[in-house]
Amino acid sequence: MASEIKTGPQLRPSVLRRLLRGAQLELRMLLLLLLLAVALSLISPYFFTLSNILNLMDQSVITGIVAIGQTFVILIAGIDLSVGSLTGATGIILGLSLAELPLPIAILAAIVAGGLAGFVNGFIITKGRVAAFIVTLGMMSVGRSMAYVLSGANSISQLPDSLGDLASSTILGVPTNFAVLVVLYGVAWYYLTFTKGGRTIYAIGSNAEAARTAGLRVDFYSVLVYVISGALSAVAAVFLAARILSIDPIAATGLELDTIAAVVIGGASLFGGRGTIIGTFIGVVIMVLIRNGLNLLNVNPYWQGTAIGSIIVAAVLLERFLSAREGMHRGQGEEG
Amino acid sequence: MSLETNFAVPGEPALAIDARGIWKAFERTQALSGASFALRAGEIHALVGANGAGKSTFSRIVSGHLSADRGEIFMFGRPTRFGSAREAIQGGVTMVMQETSLAPDLSVLENIYLPELGAAGRLSWRNLTSRAESLLDQFGQRAHLPLRRPVRELSAGQLQMVEILKALALDAKVIIFDEPTASFSPNEVDRLFDIMRLLAQGGKALVFVSHRLEEIFEITDRITVFREGRTVASAAPAAEMRPAELVRLMVGREIADIYARGVDGRGEKSTGKPVIEVEHLACAPRVKDVSFTVNSGEILGLAGLIGAGRSECVEALFGLRRIERGTVRLSGSPFTARAPIEAVRAGIGFIPEDRRRQGLVQDFTVRENLLLAHLGQRRSLGLGYDERSASVARLLEELGLPQRILDEGILTLSGGMQQKVVLARWILMSPKLLILDEPTRGVDIATRSTIYAMIRRLARQGMAVLLVSSDFEEVIGLSDRIVVMSDGSDVTSIPSALVDVEKLAMFAAPRSSAEATRSILEMLVQRFGGIAYWISMDGDRLYCFDSVAVQNAPEIGFARGSFPEIVDVSIPRALRQRPDRFLLEPAGATLLVPLRGHRGHDLGYVGLTLANDNALPDAAAVRASILDGPTTPATSVAARRH
Numbered sequence: 001m002a003s004e005i006k007t008g009p010q011l012r013p014s015v016l017r018r019l020l021r022g023a024q025l026e027l028r029m030l031l032l033l034l035l036l037a038v039a040l041s042l043i044s045p046y047f048f049t050l051s052n053i054l055n056l057m058d059q060s061v062i063t064g065i066v067a068i069g070q071t072f073v074i075l076i077a078g079i080d081l082s083v084g085s086l087t088g089a090t091g092i093i094l095g096l097s098l099a100e101l102p103l104p105i106a107i108l109a110a111i112v113a114g115g116l117a118g119f120v121n122g123f124i125i126t127k128g129r130v131a132a133f134i135v136t137l138g139m140m141s142v143g144r145s146m147a148y149v150l151s152g153a154n155s156i157s158q159l160p161d162s163l164g165d166l167a168s169s170t171i172l173g174v175p176t177n178f179a180v181l182v183v184l185y186g187v188a189w190y191y192l193t194f195t196k197g198g199r200t201i202y203a204i205g206s207n208a209e210a211a212r213t214a215g216l217r218v219d220f221y222s223v224l225v226y227v228i229s230g231a232l233s234a235v236a237a238v239f240l241a242a243r244i245l246s247i248d249p250i251a252a253t254g255l256e257l258d259t260i261a262a263v264v265i266g267g268a269s270l271f272g273g274r275g276t277i278i279g280t281f282i283g284v285v286i287m288v289l290i291r292n293g294l295n296l297l298n299v300n301p302y303w304q305g306t307a308i309g310s311i312i313v314a315a316v317l318l319e320r321f322l323s324a325r326e327g328m329h330r331g332q333g334e335e336g
Numbered sequence: 337m338s339l340e341t342n343f344a345v346p347g348e349p350a351l352a353i354d355a356r357g358i359w360k361a362f363e364r365t366q367a368l369s370g371a372s373f374a375l376r377a378g379e380i381h382a383l384v385g386a387n388g389a390g391k392s393t394f395s396r397i398v399s400g401h402l403s404a405d406r407g408e409i410f411m412f413g414r415p416t417r418f419g420s421a422r423e424a425i426q427g428g429v430t431m432v433m434q435e436t437s438l439a440p441d442l443s444v445l446e447n448i449y450l451p452e453l454g455a456a457g458r459l460s461w462r463n464l465t466s467r468a469e470s471l472l473d474q475f476g477q478r479a480h481l482p483l484r485r486p487v488r489e490l491s492a493g494q495l496q497m498v499e500i501l502k503a504l505a506l507d508a509k510v511i512i513f514d515e516p517t518a519s520f521s522p523n524e525v526d527r528l529f530d531i532m533r534l535l536a537q538g539g540k541a542l543v544f545v546s547h548r549l550e551e552i553f554e555i556t557d558r559i560t561v562f563r564e565g566r567t568v569a570s571a572a573p574a575a576e577m578r579p580a581e582l583v584r585l586m587v588g589r590e591i592a593d594i595y596a597r598g599v600d601g602r603g604e605k606s607t608g609k610p611v612i613e614v615e616h617l618a619c620a621p622r623v624k625d626v627s628f629t630v631n632s633g634e635i636l637g638l639a640g641l642i643g644a645g646r647s648e649c650v651e652a653l654f655g656l657r658r659i660e661r662g663t664v665r666l667s668g669s670p671f672t673a674r675a676p677i678e679a680v681r682a683g684i685g686f687i688p689e690d691r692r693r694q695g696l697v698q699d700f701t702v703r704e705n706l707l708l709a710h711l712g713q714r715r716s717l718g719l720g721y722d723e724r725s726a727s728v729a730r731l732l733e734e735l736g737l738p739q740r741i742l743d744e745g746i747l748t749l750s751g752g753m754q755q756k757v758v759l760a761r762w763i764l765m766s767p768k769l770l771i772l773d774e775p776t777r778g779v780d781i782a783t784r785s786t787i788y789a790m791i792r793r794l795a796r797q798g799m800a801v802l803l804v805s806s807d808f809e810e811v812i813g814l815s816d817r818i819v820v821m822s823d824g825s826d827v828t829s830i831p832s833a834l835v836d837v838e839k840l841a842m843f844a845a846p847r848s849s850a851e852a853t854r855s856i857l858e859m860l861v862q863r864f865g866g867i868a869y870w871i872s873m874d875g876d877r878l879y880c881f882d883s884v885a886v887q888n889a890p891e892i893g894f895a896r897g898s899f900p901e902i903v904d905v906s907i908p909r910a911l912r913q914r915p916d917r918f919l920l921e922p923a924g925a926t927l928l929v930p931l932r933g934h935r936g937h938d939l940g941y942v943g944l945t946l947a948n949d950n951a952l953p954d955a956a957a958v959r960a961s962i963l964d965g966p967t968t969p970a971t972s973v974a975a976r977r978h
Contacts, residue, residue: 195717199704203711206699213656213694214761215680215712273699 025267029282036289044296052296056288057178058167058243062087063258064181064284065236068188069118069229070259071280075192076204076225077272078132082121083233084255085143090114091237091247092147095156103162110234117143118230122223140256147249157246166242177239184235189277197221205272261308262287265315350413352377352510352541353398353429358407360393360565367393368404369565375510377412380532380542382552382574385562386586386752386780391545394562395512398543399431400424411510425451430503431512438498440488444468447487448501471501475531491643493524500531511535512543517551529555547780549579550809561585587782608632610668611769611800612684614653617662622648624824626662630769635791635801637815637832639808640844645824646804647689650771653802654679654686667768680713685762687755689773689804695758696746702757703728703742709761724764731760736786752783759787763794770794773804788814808837808844820844820897827881828897835879835899839872842881842940843897853931853942856962857884860944863961864953866924867892870931872940876901878911881940890924890947907945914941917955924948927955929962 040047066083073080090110097106117139124135169176192198200221203211212218236255241247266283268275290311294304353375360368368390375381385391396402398409400418409416411427418424421431438447446453448471449464465483472478481490481497490498496516503511513532517525532555536542544556552559552574559577561569569585610629617626622645630636638646651657653664655673664671666682673679676686688694697705704711706728707721714720732739735756746754755775762770772791776784791814795801805811811818812832820827820843827843835843845853853870860868867885871878871894883896893905902911910919910926918925924945931939942962946952 194719196711196714196719197717199711199719203697203700203704203708206697207693209694210688210697211708211712213654213676213686213688214708215677216708217675217677217712219675273697 026276026279026282029265029267029279029286033282033286033289036286036293040289040293040296043293047293047296052292054175056285056292057175059288059292060284061177061181061239062236062252063255063262063287064281065184065232065239066229066255067259067262067280067284068184068277069225069232070256070263071188071266071268071275071277072192072201072225073132073229074205074260074263074268074270075201075272075275076208076222077270078125078222078225079136079260079270080118080121080226080229081133081136081256082117082139082143083229083259084252084257085140085147086114086117086230086233087237087240087252087255088249089117089143089147089150090234091241091251092151092156092249094234094237094241095159095247096150098159098163103160107238110237111231112234114234114237115227115231118226118228118233119223121230122226125226126219126222144249144253147251151249153249155246155248159241159245159247161245163238163242164245166239177242180239184232185277185281192277197224201225202273205274207273258287261312261315264312351375351410352412353543354410354413355394355398356408356410358394358397358409359405360390360397360402361405367565368397368407370407370567371562371565372567372570373398373560374571375541375543376558377509377541378536378539379557380536380544380555381571382556382559383543383545383562384547384552384559384582384586386782389562389586390565391562392514395431395514395543395545398424398510399429399512400427401431425503425506425508428507428509429512430506430508430510431514432496432499432503432516433514438487438495438502441486443484443486444481444490444498445483447498448483448505450502451506467505468501471504475534477527477531480527491524493527496524496528497531504535508540510541510543512545514545515547516544517546517548525551548807549582549781552582553577553579563587583781586780608634608798611666612653612671612802613663613665614649615663615665617649617652617664618660618824619648619652619657620660622824623652626821626824626826628819628826628829630800630802632768632798632800633795634817635795635803635815637811637818638802638804638821639811639818639840640806640821642806644821644844646821647773649821650686650773650802650804654684654771677712680709680765680767683768685709685765685767685770687758687762687770687772687775689777691751691755691758691777696754698747700746701743702746702749705746705757706742706761706764709765713765727764728760731763735760735790750780752779755779756783756787759790763790767799769800769802771802771804774806775803776805776807776810808840812837812840826897828899830899834877836874839874839879839881842870842872843879845881853939854882854884856942857882859961860884860942860958861886861889864944864946864958865950866890866944866946868942868944869894869896870940870942873902873911876903878902878905879940888947890945892923892926892945910943910945916959918946918952920948922948925950925952927958929959 046052066087070080070083090113093113094106094110097109101109121135121139124130125132165176167175167177171179192201200211200216203216204218204221208218236252237247240251262283263275263280264270264283265286266275266279266281268279287308290308291304294307299307351374353373355371355373357370357372358368359370371390371394373383373394383391383395393402397404400421400423403417403419411429416427418427418429424430439450442450445464445468448468453459468483469478472481477497481494487495487498500511516528532542532544544552546552556574558571559569559574559582560567560571561582563586608631611632613629615627618624622643624645626645626649628636628638638650640646648657652659653673655676655678659672671682673682673684679686697708700708703721707724710724711719728742729739737753737756741749746757749757759775775791776787779787791801791803803811803815812835815832817829818832818835818840819829820840822844857868857870861884865886867883867889869883870881872881873879877899878894878901879899880894880896892907894900902908905911906923907921907926909921910928913919914928918927924947926943926945928941928943930941944958
């Protein structure tokens with residue numbers, strides 16, 4: 001209410017307090033993550049071993065990379081269901097190209113193919129005004145089908161060792177693939193926080209109409225997020241192929257759901273405009289920890305789906321609950 | 337009924353609503369601090385206050401949408417506490433909201449009886465229809481509200497009507513109108529007021545929450561003023577309150593005329609070169625043919641009713657709609673914006689009509705909302721917020737906003753402050769042309785005067801300002817010149833000094849509501865030939881709202897949209913004398929018949945001028961044919977009998 005705000009000399013709210021308030025959700029999720037880690041290390045002596053930690057890092061890479069693109073898409077209130085099948089299809093493209101082309105060119109080819117598929121998604125969604133759910137559902141089917149067609153429904157193995165280095169080598173003791181993941185998150189964080197494009201993406205998700213009216217390039221960035229998501233699916237395919245030096249047309253099935261779950265657990269709103277890349281990272285690690293924990297605890301694999309599904313729904317419930325409380329708080333500003 | 341029912345003073349009927357010492361806080365904000373309110377049955381009671389005064393919160397408490405922290409509410413003498421809006425409705429209290437809560441795909445009828453659709457058993461549509469029709473008849477609205485039509489196809493006024501009927505269908509005893517006229521055309525306002533009077537006469541208790549002073553004084557019996565959550569004037573008779581007094585009560589201090597022009601009064605200002613020239617602009621479906629020019633340093637008002645195509649017209653200029661025909665020149669060179677960004681880079685700023693939908697990014701802070709246009713026009717990758725920090729600070733100061741709100745969420749601000757932020761967003765870009773679409777809708781009077789002062793100063797500094805507003809007082813008070821639009825075309829361009837609210841309303845009348853006069857004019861020329869016109873006269877000046885002529889009709893020196901001085905037209909004697917027979921002048925023979933609206937107000941004259949070589953018809957016959965009116969049933973205009 002207006003009456004509450006008075007002019008005059010005021011102390012600036014401390015920077016720390018502001019940061020904390022802005023990052024409340026991430027902090028809560030980080031706390032959850034730490035609790036999980038502590039609980040798992042108490043339950044299983046194996047949890048805090050080097051090999052398991054390396055294993056955790058390795059398992060974060062694929063979901064983690066794709067979840068960056070999914071975050072961009074969800075921030076504009078979209079959704080990308082095609083990431084899993086695009087990872088499969090671009091993996092096959094990578095495998096086939098490696099037979100003819102040097103590694104960097106083959107990787108580039110896969111990334112361009114992924115970006116193109118993402119462009120098709122984004123273009124139809126933005127210019128054709130078709131629901132993202134429908135368009136990416138279609139692309140999900142097309143992508144998987146292309147993976148089978150291109151590979152003749154066979155897996156491609158005996159990929160060159162130079163590709164395998166991406167998974168097995170280390171940089172300063174950190175596995176290369178995990179290091180790449182961290183760098184990608186750093187870049188994405190910087191982009192979303194400190195650039196025109198990043199803020200435009202948030203503005204689109206929060207109120208596309210107002211963003212357009214203020215002169216922001218809504219259509220361009222609405223397509224761009226899908227291009228990024230498609231291209232990152234191909235990057236994930238590279239690391240997936242590097243891990244076992246083989247790629248299967250069925251690879252990465254269900255990855256779209258894992259990434260959506262990670263983004264949502266990380267605090268993003270499926271209605272757009274709210275969420276952070278750091279939250280997504282925490283979401284990815286929580287997903288990996290839960291799977292790892294369930295394995296360490298020898299939980300029947302058939303039950304793992306139930307556990308993970310329940311956790312996703314619980315996270316969204318929490319988000320609804322919190323934003324409802326926030327909504328009441330916001331209600332004050334509305335005056336009639 | 338309990339014993340408590342009759343503890344009111346004998347001989348005096350219990351108050352419909354008697355709220356005492358109502359407190360309500362939202363987290364850190366105290367919205368109501370012991371407010372009180374007393375409402376009688378059969379009265380229309382204004383609840384007035386600046387933004388943030390707590391009137392909405394109070395209305396929502398009385399209507400069960402919120403619950404009070406402390407305080408008592410008596411309804412007809414009985415202590416009442418509604419747990420939900422549903423309980424309040426069952427208890428006879430309904431709030432008619434600004435934004436309606438209707439189901440858009442259901443018909444009018446289904447919406448009126450929505451609460452009954454949940455009842456057990458089979459619905460009798462025939463029964464519901466006849467009940468709805470008798471309700472409509474009671475208020476003479478049957479012609480205006482088709483029961484079978486889906487609600488999504490209705491106008492703002494019709495939506496409100498459905499809300500009211502919904503309340504009546506539930507036998508509401510207390511009806512709270514929360515700024516009902518915000519999106520109404522003057523005709524719709526009239527119609528709503530007629531209904532409100534009928535309701536009050538029927539013993540209902542009405543609360544009228546509004547910002548618009550002239551409406552408050554027109555319709556309400558008593559006035560209660562809230563300021564900062566307290567009641568500062570309780571149930572004061574409206575007839576005894578002066579507008580200036582009311583404003584002082586609302587804002588807590590004296591405010592000079594909010595349209596005050598300061599030293600450089602209207603008309604003395606010289607305006608510069610044309611900034612934007614619009615010729616024969618058309619864009620479907622609303623804008624058909626619009627031409628106007630805005631010069632630098634000039635405030636041009638684009639007046640008209642909702643649906644006249646004003647917003648669509650300015651949205652087309654700004655690249656939010658595609659232009660189909662016509663040319664636009666910006667600073668002399670051809671210009672078309674395919675997207676807002678092109679308009680922004682060309683130097684146009686745009687404050688949209690719907691602040692929530694088109695203006696604010698709700699999840700952003702004040703700072704980011706303020707810098708949104710800056711971000712949009714920026715060509716490099718980074719944010720560049722720091723480059724603007726000095727001008728941001730200066731601008732906040734000018735608009736009377738504290739610096740520390742920059743990092744607050746935009747939704748923590750009141751509506752008026754939000755609007756200041758949207759205004760500041762564009763001032764920061766120093767555009768050549770600033771387009772303001774309904775800049776003060778839902779904004780309190782204190783904020784409005786700041787906004788007006790700001791707009792006027794920008795114009796003084798050479799900015800061209802294009803103001804779209806449904807508030808005719810605002811258009812006249814703020815603009816230098818006014819272009820009136822009706823049905824997608826510009827009707828006239830007139831200096832604001834030469835026009836008042838009544839004449840503006842008549843110029844702006846859309847074909848649908850001016851149908852009656854239009855068809856009288858058509859009937860006249862069809863039957864008698866010559867030229868027929870609808871005019872009004874004010875001192876030495878004549879205003880022509882509409883005219884219809886046959887080929888080679890006499891040249892009378894004015895037509896639709898013109899406002900010449902009477903000495904300059906060809907039939908000055910007839911216009912001065914207005915005899916009840918044809919008066920012969922060199923230009924032709926003229927007869928004028930005065931018109932009255934259905935509430936008795938002056939609607940000017942219908943005139944007929946025939947060439948002198950014609951055999952003149954009988955004046956009485958002409959008058960009679962005007963009196964009988966055209967064959968349209970919707971006639972609300974009747975000629976005054978002498």
